[in-house]
Amino acid sequence: MNNKNAVERIEYELTTFIRRAVYIDNSENKIGNLERASYLILRQLDEFGPARVKKLAESFKLDISTLSRQAGALEGKGLIERSSDPSDGRVSLFTITELGREKLKADKKTRLARYQKMLETWTNEEKELFGELLERMNDVF
Amino acid sequence: MNNKNAVERIEYELTTFIRRAVYIDNSENKIGNLERASYLILRQLDEFGPARVKKLAESFKLDISTLSRQAGALEGKGLIERSSDPSDGRVSLFTITELGREKLKADKKTRLARYQKMLETWTNEEKELFGELLERMNDVF
DNA sequence: ATTATATATTTGTATTATACAAGCATATAG
DNA sequence: CTATATGCTTGTATAATACAAATATATAAT
Structure with a gap:
């Protein structure tokens, strides 16, 4: 179960990270x-x-x-x-x-x-x- | 410089990861x-x-x-x-x-x-x- | 060689996610 | 009780994308 928790955390954090990174990308790409x-x-x-x-x-x-x-x-x-x-x-x-x-x-x-x-x-x-x-x-x- | 290289690698790998993850998200989201x-x-x-x-x-x-x-x-x-x-x-x-x-x-x-x-x-x-x-x-x- | 088929790319069109602006409903302040 | 602020929704425009059609070139079959 510890393994599952670790993977869950990884999934959670990577998903969160992606959301933010995509936001940054989009907001900086306003120019053109x-x-x-x-x-x-x-x-x-x-x-x-x-x-x-x-x-x-x-x-x-x-x-x-x-x-x-x-x-x-x-x-x-x-x-x-x-x-x-x-x-x-x-x-x-x-x-x-x-x-x-x-x-x-x-x-x-x-x-x-x-x-x-x-x-x-x-x-x-x-x-x-x-x-x-x-x-x-x-x-x- | 080693520090820079490490960060460079992190940036590179995260950028690569995001591209792929966004692709997967998009391709699975075809339904509706x-x-x-x-x-x-x-x-x-x-x-x-x-x-x-x-x-x-x-x-x-x-x-x-x-x-x-x-x-x-x-x-x-x-x-x-x-x-x-x-x-x-x-x-x-x-x-x-x-x-x-x-x-x-x-x-x-x-x-x-x-x-x-x-x-x-x-x-x-x-x-x-x-x-x-x-x-x-x-x-x- | 000539025609048929395959491949590489471009262009036309539709869809989706998004932001911004306008509108509408409800609250709050004067 | 009117004026302004706030929260949300709806209208509209833009950008990224996919799929389909068109075009150019290459390869295969006869």
């Missing part, structure tokens, strides 16, 4: 749209290199049409760049631009600062452990 | 609408007792009008019940119904099962520690 999606797209392209629409859609488990529009919006803002795959004319490959990298960096900084502050009373050990546990959870999610 | 919101509302009413629209809106950091509609929908499904505050005729107090409790229980079961499975290889100690850390994080969030 997309902020929420764009961070993830930029991060993905920065980390794993150029990707096409289908790939991005799969990464985020969103419909291809949705990613098509989001990528189009990011392209319009000059944060990512479209190039065609020489071996397949149907495919658009998206690459993060220098501007996109800057924006990603700035966004990340803001987000990190928030977490930094949230966890300022934690010891390094605790933070490391927490990160490890989160990573393990995501690996099987 | 509201599942996402309703779980939280029911949980809130079950845990803290009757509440009025304004209170619920504050809890979830959503606009009052949004909560008004969500509560209306839950009321329509018989999951919560409206009563007026005898001391103030403007206020509607919402209470979870027996049916609502059953639905909450069922939803919770599904969610717990998912977490249970996700964490099945963890030791009890790890689960407990993880829950504790999550709670601490939420407390300052």
Whole structure:
């Protein structure tokens, strides 16, 4: 039963956390749209290199049409760049631009600062452990 | 720098987790609408007792009008019940119904099962520690 | 080679969640 | 007893999304 209680607590806290995080995302994204999606797209392209629409859609488990529009919006803002795959004319490959990298960096900084502050009373050990546990959870999610 | 790395990892993993969790929520909520919101509302009413629209809106950091509609929908499904505050005729107090409790229980079961499975290889100690850390994080969030 | 089928993406349309503003009912203050 | 404040609901606009249709290109079958 202790196990159940622990899992219950985890479920409770994660659910609570998600609600708040989504709120923060939404409230900060008042300026224009997309902020929420764009961070993830930029991060993905920065980390794993150029990707096409289908790939991005799969990464985020969103419909291809949705990613098509989001990528189009990011392209319009000059944060990512479209190039065609020489071996397949149907495919658009998206690459993060220098501007996109800057924006990603700035966004990340803001987000990190928030977490930094949230966890300022934690010891390094605790933070490391927490990160490890989160990573393990995501690996099987 | 180690500290920064740990926080970076936490930020990365939590962001990833949120994306996936929101996806799951959305995909399960195809049936009708509201599942996402309703779980939280029911949980809130079950845990803290009757509440009025304004209170619920504050809890979830959503606009009052949004909560008004969500509560209306839950009321329509018989999951919560409206009563007026005898001391103030403007206020509607919402209470979870027996049916609502059953639905909450069922939803919770599904969610717990998912977490249970996700964490099945963890030791009890790890689960407990993880829950504790999550709670601490939420407390300052 | 020519046509049929499959795949990648974009664009059209509908739905849902949400916020903000206006309206309505009820309280409270002057 | 009127004026103002409060609580909620309803009207309207916007954004994110999915699904379906359209378009372009590639691959397979004859």
